[in-house]
Amino acid sequence: MSTEMIHGGNVEQFARKFGFAPEDVLDFSSNTNPLPLPEAIKEQYAASFNTLQRYPDLEYYELSAALSSYTGYSREWIMIGNGATELIYLAVRSIKPGKVLLAAPSFTDYERGFRLAGGRVELYRLREEFEFKLDIEEFLEKMREGYEMTVLCNPNNPTGYLIPKQDLLFICDEAKKQGTLVLIDETFIEFAPEAETASLLREISTYDNVLILRALTKFFGVPGLRLGYCVAHPDLLQKMAIFKEPWTVNALASVLGVSLLKNEDFIRRTKKWIAEERPYFFRGLCSIKGLLVFPSSANFFLVKLLKSDWHARMLQSELLSDMILIRDASSFTFLDNRFIRLAVKERADNDRLLGALQYYY
Amino acid sequence: MSTEMIHGGNVEQFARKFGFAPEDVLDFSSNTNPLPLPEAIKEQYAASFNTLQRYPDLEYYELSAALSSYTGYSREWIMIGNGATELIYLAVRSIKPGKVLLAAPSFTDYERGFRLAGGRVELYRLREEFEFKLDIEEFLEKMREGYEMTVLCNPNNPTGYLIPKQDLLFICDEAKKQGTLVLIDETFIEFAPEAETASLLREISTYDNVLILRALTKFFGVPGLRLGYCVAHPDLLQKMAIFKEPWTVNALASVLGVSLLKNEDFIRRTKKWIAEERPYFFRGLCSIKGLLVFPSSANFFLVKLLKSDWHARMLQSELLSDMILIRDASSFTFLDNRFIRLAVKERADNDRLLGALQYYY
Numbered sequence: 001m002s003t004e005m006i007h008g009g010n011v012e013q014f015a016r017k018f019g020f021a022p023e024d025v026l027d028f029s030s031n032t033n034p035l036p037l038p039e040a041i042k043e044q045y046a047a048s049f050n051t052l053q054r055y056p057d058l059e060y061y062e063l064s065a066a067l068s069s070y071t072g073y074s075r076e077w078i079m080i081g082n083g084a085t086e087l088i089y090l091a092v093r094s095i096k097p098g099k100v101l102l103a104a105p106s107f108t109d110y111e112r113g114f115r116l117a118g119g120r121v122e123l124y125r126l127r128e129e130f131e132f133k134l135d136i137e138e139f140l141e142k143m144r145e146g147y148e149m150t151v152l153c154n155p156n157n158p159t160g161y162l163i164p165k166q167d168l169l170f171i172c173d174e175a176k177k178q179g180t181l182v183l184i185d186e187t188f189i190e191f192a193p194e195a196e197t198a199s200l201l202r203e204i205s206t207y208d209n210v211l212i213l214r215a216l217t218k219f220f221g222v223p224g225l226r227l228g229y230c231v232a233h234p235d236l237l238q239k240m241a242i243f244k245e246p247w248t249v250n251a252l253a254s255v256l257g258v259s260l261l262k263n264e265d266f267i268r269r270t271k272k273w274i275a276e277e278r279p280y281f282f283r284g285l286c287s288i289k290g291l292l293v294f295p296s297s298a299n300f301f302l303v304k305l306l307k308s309d310w311h312a313r314m315l316q317s318e319l320l321s322d323m324i325l326i327r328d329a330s331s332f333t334f335l336d337n338r339f340i341r342l343a344v345k346e347r348a349d350n351d352r353l354l355g356a357l358q359y360y361y
Numbered sequence: 362m363s364t365e366m367i368h369g370g371n372v373e374q375f376a377r378k379f380g381f382a383p384e385d386v387l388d389f390s391s392n393t394n395p396l397p398l399p400e401a402i403k404e405q406y407a408a409s410f411n412t413l414q415r416y417p418d419l420e421y422y423e424l425s426a427a428l429s430s431y432t433g434y435s436r437e438w439i440m441i442g443n444g445a446t447e448l449i450y451l452a453v454r455s456i457k458p459g460k461v462l463l464a465a466p467s468f469t470d471y472e473r474g475f476r477l478a479g480g481r482v483e484l485y486r487l488r489e490e491f492e493f494k495l496d497i498e499e500f501l502e503k504m505r506e507g508y509e510m511t512v513l514c515n516p517n518n519p520t521g522y523l524i525p526k527q528d529l530l531f532i533c534d535e536a537k538k539q540g541t542l543v544l545i546d547e548t549f550i551e552f553a554p555e556a557e558t559a560s561l562l563r564e565i566s567t568y569d570n571v572l573i574l575r576a577l578t579k580f581f582g583v584p585g586l587r588l589g590y591c592v593a594h595p596d597l598l599q600k601m602a603i604f605k606e607p608w609t610v611n612a613l614a615s616v617l618g619v620s621l622l623k624n625e626d627f628i629r630r631t632k633k634w635i636a637e638e639r640p641y642f643f644r645g646l647c648s649i650k651g652l653l654v655f656p657s658s659a660n661f662f663l664v665k666l667l668k669s670d671w672h673a674r675m676l677q678s679e680l681l682s683d684m685i686l687i688r689d690a691s692s693f694t695f696l697d698n699r700f701i702r703l704a705v706k707e708r709a710d711n712d713r714l715l716g717a718l719q720y721y722y
Binding site for chain 2: 223
């Protein structure tokens with residue numbers, strides 16, 4: 001049963017279509033940490049077979065404790081979910097907002113979630129000529145029209161733009177005045193330079209109208225595990241708990257999640273990798289004529305194909321003959337078929353894509 | 362963040378409360394296959410570490426194929442979910458029924474799902490003096506009052522009662538007349554004697570108003586994996602697909618699910634175990650004075666404590682001092698604090714519980 005949704009990372013679909021083995025495809029379409037998982041996690045996985053035969057802990061006690069120490073918030077401020085995705089849909093379903101403001105292009109499941117819950121979505125267009133940055137004055141002006149909820153992805157998927165901390169605080173303050181709930185999707189924030197400072201995590205302790213969404217999926221590179229969380233005022237989380245379904249996070253995820261969050265070496269190596277490879281890949285892409293690369297604070301780049309006779313799907317097909325999968329970004333609102341999204345990977349893989357692009361371009 | 366729900370199988374909660382290691386608790390509270398998982402599954406698990414680093418296949422193509430061959434229905438008739446639980450909530454959310462008929466006592470998440478979706482729930486009381494059987498004439502009469510949806514758990518949790526096939530067909534036919542959607546929860550059906558005949562799976566190909574709910578959780582003993590599915594007319598599933606959230610089943614579940622469904626030896630051994638242990642455990646329980654045991658076609662028994670000075674929570678506490686966890690069934694609608702639910706386990710474990718009960722009684 002297809003759900004007819006378009007997302008990156010669906011290597012299996014492409015592999016089936018073209019007759020590859022999924023593991024042979026070099027996947028630039030999904031924005032996750034490409035480093036191999038630590039040996040310690042592999043060992044723990046090997047020792048965790050028995051978790052399959054037990055129900056997950058309904059309270060996810062150990063995992064909550066690990067998230068508490070990772071985020072600096074007590075467990076009443078934390079809710080765990082099946083990836084960030086469950087929590088997006090859950091928040092929308094619990095709040096049932098009428099009029100909603102969404103910046104676009106951005107992750108399309110926000111819009112889908114709101115529409116399914118009967119919300120009236122108004123889009124604020126991030127403009128290409130402004131490098132898809134959020135114009136804070138314009139956005140605040142828009143907010144004053146009065147919305148029950150707004151969502152900001154920070155850094156934004158697929159553009160990579162990071163909203164400055166001061167702008168975020170302006171938004172949260174205005175939201176407080178207007179009675180607007182702000183969901184800030186920080187699933188990519190740990191890839192950003194100076195992530196600690198860039199995140200709004202520290203500041204939200206004084207807000208009861210802001211929800212920070214996080215996941216292990218991207219930064220810890222475990223999209224197959226399905227593990228996300230959010231941090232928000234306990235009153236807000238209690239509203240969401242009324243609608244929460246039981247056991248959505250499987251037992252293995254709850255066990256491995258704890259160790260991943262505590263693995264400081266892996267966190268350090270990941271930060272080192274992105275700090276080196278993001279500028280390297282950016283320079284490499286910029287050096288290819290006919291590509292317009294948007295600056296990014298995340299682990300991916302939005303790229304526009306400038307040659308008039310090229311479009312995203314065509315380039316995707318061409319690269320698949322080299323067993324390389326890229327994300328055709330034309331399914332994002334306000335983007336057309338000249339946009340692609342490329343994840344940053346390890347050096348050799350980045351070089352392989354750069355080489356292939358140079359060949360085609 | 363506690364979700365404040367009561368379910369069996371939450372060994373971790375009790376273990377924390379009483380200071381045990383969860384694996385030292387003999388768990389009669391969760392109704393899952395107690396046999397060790399097959400060696401082949403263990404090997405496949407060991408080889409599947411890399412699935413964590415890939416997004417689950419959005420279409421769950423291989424798993425759909427395996428379910429297709431297991432159920433005899435083509436993939437358009439099948440939808441996969443995070444345990445049966447996701448599909449219960451999803452069905453309710455997609456159908457948004459107004460007036461709903463629920464037989465009770467039964468699995469409490471049906472009622473919760475309906476109430477959260479704004480449904481008006483009417484309860485049909487299964488009567489203790491009738492051994493909690495469904496009185497078909499009475500139920501059909503009730504159905505004629507006109508409901509948009511009804512749910513039947515078959516065999517029923519926590520009573521173990523299996524509705525005869527003919528009665529099920531009467532219900533589905535009446536439902537067709539009334540425009541009622543029938544959800545039949547068959548998550549325990551494979552434990553029933555002559556499960557193939559007992560299930561309504563074969564018959565629903567002619568109904569567009571019946572949804573059969575299944576899971577690997579119970580029969581294949583993998584509650585930690587979170588894997589369920591439903592079988593229904595493609596038109597019905599398409600309505601549900603509109604509301605379905607992506608990636609709810611993790612990548613490991615989608616891989617191991619395929620092998621479990623194909624493991625005929627494990628299926629055969631499980632059927633042999635339940636065919637032997639259910640009557641053995643039943644006789645053992647019946648032989649203990651002061652226990653009223655209700656006949657069951659499932660892998661658990663509902664038991665009433667007849668001694669006036671005993672109640673469920675007290676017995677649960679007593680048994681915990683022997684590291685045995687039973688299900689206090691008083692949280693089920695229409696049951697009081699004299700009801701407990703006991704899962705059937707392997708011989709030595711069943712004997713251990715029988716011995717402990719004999720001691721206390």
